Amino acid sequence: xxxQEQYRSEAAALLSSGEVKLVIGFxxxxxxxxxxxxxxxxxxxxxxxxxxxACIANLSTYLVTEGLLSDGKKVAVFLKPDGIRxxxxxxxxxxxKPEQVVILGYAIENGKEITPLEGRNISDFxxxxxxxxxxxxxxxxxxxxxxxxxxxxxxxxxWKEHFAKCIKCYxxxxxxxxxxxxxxxxxxxxxxxxxxxxxxxxxxxxxxVRAFHLAGRCAACGACDRACPVNIPLRLVNYRMGKExxxxxxxxxxxxxxxxxxxxxxxxxxxxxxxx
Amino acid sequence: MAKIGVFVCHCxxxxxxxxxxxxxxxSLSDHPGVEICQEYKYFCSDPGQETVKRAIREHNLTGxxxxxxxxxxxxxxxxxxxxxxxxxxxxxxxxxxxxxxxxVHSEKDQATSKAIEITRSLVEKVKRNNELKPISxxxxxxxxxxxxxxxxxQAALDIAGAGREVVLVEREPSIGGHMSQLSETFPTLxxxxxILTPRMVEAIQHPKITVMTYSEVEEVDGYIGxxxxxxxxxxxxxxxxxxxxxxxxxxxxxxKKISNxxxxxxxxxxxxxxxxxxxxxxxxxxxxxxxxYFKNGKCKICxxxxxxxxxxxxxxxxxxxxxxxxxxxxxGFQIQDTSVYGEYGYGKYKDxxxxxxxxxxxxxxxxxxxxxxxxxxxxxxETVVFIQCAGSRDPxxxxxxxxxxxxxxxxxxxxxxxxxxxxSNSKIFYMxxxxxxxxxxxxxRRAIEEDEADxxxxxxxxxxxxxxxxxxxxxxxxxxxxxxxAADMVVLATxxxxxxxxxxxxxxxxxxxxxxxxxxxxxxxxxPVETAKAGIYLxxxxxxxxxxxxxxxxxxxxxxxxxxxxxxxxxxxxPVVAAVGESTCAGCWGCVYACPYNAIEQKDIRDRNGNLVxxxxxxxxxxxxxxxxxxxxxxxxxxxxxxxxxxxxxAEVMAL
Numbered sequence: 001x002x003x004q005e006q007y008r009s010e011a012a013a014l015l016s017s018g019e020v021k022l023v024i025g026f027x028x029x030x031x032x033x034x035x036x037x038x039x040x041x042x043x044x045x046x047x048x049x050x051x052x053x054a055c056i057a058n059l060s061t062y063l064v065t066e067g068l069l070s071d072g073k074k075v076a077v078f079l080k081p082d083g084i085r086x087x088x089x090x091x092x093x094x095x096x097k098p099e100q101v102v103i104l105g106y107a108i109e110n111g112k113e114i115t116p117l118e119g120r121n122i123s124d125f126x127x128x129x130x131x132x133x134x135x136x137x138x139x140x141x142x143x144x145x146x147x148x149x150x151x152x153x154x155x156x157x158x159w160k161e162h163f164a165k166c167i168k169c170y171x172x173x174x175x176x177x178x179x180x181x182x183x184x185x186x187x188x189x190x191x192x193x194x195x196x197x198x199x200x201x202x203x204x205x206x207x208x209v210r211a212f213h214l215a216g217r218c219a220a221c222g223a224c225d226r227a228c229p230v231n232i233p234l235r236l237v238n239y240r241m242g243k244e245x246x247x248x249x250x251x252x253x254x255x256x257x258x259x260x261x262x263x264x265x266x267x268x269x270x271x272x273x274x275x276x
Numbered sequence: 277m278a279k280i281g282v283f284v285c286h287c288x289x290x291x292x293x294x295x296x297x298x299x300x301x302x303s304l305s306d307h308p309g310v311e312i313c314q315e316y317k318y319f320c321s322d323p324g325q326e327t328v329k330r331a332i333r334e335h336n337l338t339g340x341x342x343x344x345x346x347x348x349x350x351x352x353x354x355x356x357x358x359x360x361x362x363x364x365x366x367x368x369x370x371x372x373x374x375x376x377x378x379x380v381h382s383e384k385d386q387a388t389s390k391a392i393e394i395t396r397s398l399v400e401k402v403k404r405n406n407e408l409k410p411i412s413x414x415x416x417x418x419x420x421x422x423x424x425x426x427x428x429x430q431a432a433l434d435i436a437g438a439g440r441e442v443v444l445v446e447r448e449p450s451i452g453g454h455m456s457q458l459s460e461t462f463p464t465l466x467x468x469x470x471i472l473t474p475r476m477v478e479a480i481q482h483p484k485i486t487v488m489t490y491s492e493v494e495e496v497d498g499y500i501g502x503x504x505x506x507x508x509x510x511x512x513x514x515x516x517x518x519x520x521x522x523x524x525x526x527x528x529x530x531x532k533k534i535s536n537x538x539x540x541x542x543x544x545x546x547x548x549x550x551x552x553x554x555x556x557x558x559x560x561x562x563x564x565x566x567x568x569y570f571k572n573g574k575c576k577i578c579x580x581x582x583x584x585x586x587x588x589x590x591x592x593x594x595x596x597x598x599x600x601x602x603x604x605x606x607x608g609f610q611i612q613d614t615s616v617y618g619e620y621g622y623g624k625y626k627d628x629x630x631x632x633x634x635x636x637x638x639x640x641x642x643x644x645x646x647x648x649x650x651x652x653x654x655x656x657x658e659t660v661v662f663i664q665c666a667g668s669r670d671p672x673x674x675x676x677x678x679x680x681x682x683x684x685x686x687x688x689x690x691x692x693x694x695x696x697x698x699x700s701n702s703k704i705f706y707m708x709x710x711x712x713x714x715x716x717x718x719x720x721r722r723a724i725e726e727d728e729a730d731x732x733x734x735x736x737x738x739x740x741x742x743x744x745x746x747x748x749x750x751x752x753x754x755x756x757x758x759x760x761x762a763a764d765m766v767v768l769a770t771x772x773x774x775x776x777x778x779x780x781x782x783x784x785x786x787x788x789x790x791x792x793x794x795x796x797x798x799x800x801x802x803x804p805v806e807t808a809k810a811g812i813y814l815x816x817x818x819x820x821x822x823x824x825x826x827x828x829x830x831x832x833x834x835x836x837x838x839x840x841x842x843x844x845x846x847x848x849x850x851p852v853v854a855a856v857g858e859s860t861c862a863g864c865w866g867c868v869y870a871c872p873y874n875a876i877e878q879k880d881i882r883d884r885n886g887n888l889v890x891x892x893x894x895x896x897x898x899x900x901x902x903x904x905x906x907x908x909x910x911x912x913x914x915x916x917x918x919x920x921x922x923x924x925x926x927a928e929v930m931a932l
């Protein structure tokens with residue numbers, strides 16, 4: 001039995017036994033190399049699940065849908081390690097209860113092979129060590145290093161050019177599991193801190209605010225990057241912020257599920273470079 | 277419709293010399309919403325305030341901006357004036373065009389346009405101000421005094437003397453502090469123990485004072501009027517309620533060769549001990565790390581020798597949580613680690629000692645019963661060299677400040693030495709003689725003129741041993757010659773430094789400290805005994821080096837502040853507190869972690885059937901100090917700070 005069949009029958013079993021009310025996984029997409037989220041509520045529906053190397057989206061984002069988990073019932077979800085990392089962060093931030101999430105974990109080796117991950121509960125996955133040593137894909141890393149070497153002016157121009165394309169569609173926000181606020185700062189209009197029109201200033205405001213809001217919280221799944229219709233390399237921003245937080249506070253988001261938010265908690269030996 | 281009154285103060289020449297107030301008034305008069313704009317030489321004066329009040333009444337003003345000094349100076353003044361004229365005091369803003377403008381700029385044009393921007397921005401803010409009412413909170417009228425030295429004892433006695441309860445916490449087994457180690461005290465030469473011990477006894481016997489020795493403050497929560505403090509008491513292994521202080525156990529203890537900390541190693545103590553004979557409470561403690569029983573499970577000789585079964589090897593440390601309204605910090609000082617002066621040979625030569633060692637040698641209750649003897653061989657020294665500023669005023673060794681007491685105690689040491697040893701010969705190397713204080717200069721003159729202390733102005737470069745003598749090599753800068761003195765003993769006037777754990781302690785209770793670790797007062801001149809954290813006061817050498825008279829006066833001053841606070845049952849607090857928008861709060865609890873005052877709790881939102889809908893953050897206005905940390909953290913902008921709302925700040929920024 002292939003891995004896909006194995007996971008299908010596991011999902012079906014979870015549903016038929018009533019352990020979970022819903023399984024969130026992948027179904028066939030509009031083209032051969034695309035997958036679309038599939039929400040199975042019956043064992044029959046579970047037979048439509050697809051699991052292959054094209055299943056790259058971070059489905060944890062659906063778990064924070066308002067009201068989904070308020071009945072206390074469980075939901076199962078297909079997750080790669082970055083998705084599991086998101087679950088850790090969401091639990092730390094009290095958006096999920098660990099006992100309500102059943103994880104159908106898998107990894108994609110070399111961009112091709114699917115391997116199953118052992119465990120069903122978040123506590124079964126000790127991904128802390130892995131995350132620390134995890135580096136972004138080589139092409140992202142190269143690009144990050146290239147930007148790092150630019151002068152401040154060049155770097156500013158680089159981002160200005162990219163942000164100029166932004167059409168404020170907020171797809172990055174919609175796809176991000178960390179953007180669970182019921183009302184986003186950008187939707188506050190009394191006062192209007194972030195300008196909504198898509199001119200350069202407003203675009204900078206939005207993208208920088210989002211970068212700060214994700215500092216120390218990003219699971220580096222790359223969903224924002226993939227969702228962006230105008231191809232702004234958003235994960236480069238988040239990668240850099242994550243690096244900053246690791247260097248300054250030795251804090252890597254999503255290592256476990258009881259981290260305190262790094263920018264809201266204080267340690268006596270935190271660096272105080274900003275105090276003269 | 278807003279009717280704002282703008283009042284531009286000249287502050288004499290302070291503002292008017294750099295800001296063209298005429299232009300400022302003209303420019304603000306045209307600003308939308310400004311009903312009246314006036315200038316005057318001193319708005320803080322009585323006629324100035326009257327002008328403001330009259331304008332409020334005559335023009336029915338809805339808001340007032342006084343363009344003058346920092347709100348720290350006169351916000352209260354003008355708030356009061358507004359209230360007297362019938363305007364809510366929180367409808368006032370102070371535009372700081374002095375400290376942040378006229379004082380820091382030299383170009384009049386630029387200063388004027390900056391003053392216009394500052395004032396305009398505050399006009400935009402005040403248009404959006406809301407009427408606020410002070411919050412009243414109850415005051416727990418019990419004080420905590422941390423540190424049982426002379427400062428702490430004095431503060432405790434003064435507070436208790438006015439009828440308020442006090443808990444005096446001391447981490448050593450006895451109260452008394454450094455003063456109990458001193459011999460005789462300048463400038464009157466009265467015996468330190470003789471004047472201190474009555475105070476110690478008074479403190480422990482006072483019905484309003486609870487003395488907790490061998491105890492440390494572990495955690496301070498809460499705010500002025502309502503602190504919750506965790507105090508950990510170490511196990512003494514002696515039942516304080518039974519022990520009579522007879523001392524039989526100390527006599528019998530077989531472990532006798534432990535270096536006595538109170539005597540700075542000049543004598544030994546046993547494993548069960550009281551630090552000194554007049555200890556209060558006079559109840560011994562067992563030094564667990566040295567006791568034979570705790571080491572290998574056998575001995576218990578003390579237990580056998582105790583006739584009233586007061587020894588209790590099973591005793592555990594205990595933690596008590598007590599509510600207080602005010603805290604007095606009197607944690608004192610340490611002396612500098614003198615080994616940083618390698619050239620003076622401290623630690624290498626036994627007869628190079630610190631001033632505190634000399635105190636013990638000169639003390640009647642000390643290891644030599646008051647005889648000045650060399651620690652090395654017990655001989656009476658013929659020549660003693662005193663080196664002042666052996667640590668103080670020496671930036672290269674990390675102490676830039678003057679320790680204040682050394683000039684006086686060195687003169688005293690020379691005097692005591694002369695009194696105890698006729699034909700004495702004392703040489704004092706000094707930088708300056710600083711003897712400001714009642715009877716102080718007379719005292720040092722007496723040392724020089726009557727007791728023949730030989731003062732040499734200059735520094736010592738080296739101390740080394742030769743033929744059984746300590747050769748002190750230095751310079752006499754008044755003669756411009758190098759000098760060499762063959763001494764029998766060298767006494768170093770070591771610097772006073774903060775307690776080694778002062779910085780951690782300050783962080784734990786939330787007060788500030790300076791670069792050395794001395795605790796910061798709220799204002800060096802005008803609020804010297806208060807800290808920046810309301811309800812916590814300072815006294816004694818934990819704030820800066822001090823002698824006994826200064827420590828005692830500051831202790832009484834701190835007590836007066838505490839009693840002032842305790843004179844009311846309710847405390848009025850600024851209504852500048854945060855509030856959560858419950859409909860948008862995502863319940864991530866970031867603000868709960870971020871709040872330094874533990875003022876944010878989780879609150880359940882339930883529907884009419886009592887089912888839990890969601891959990892949101894909720895600010896306890898009694899605990900909130902209005903710092904705004906939660907506001908900056910909240911990603912969905914669901915927290916706002918009264919008096920500094922997002923709308924106000926935004927308008928202020930946009931007006932620039």
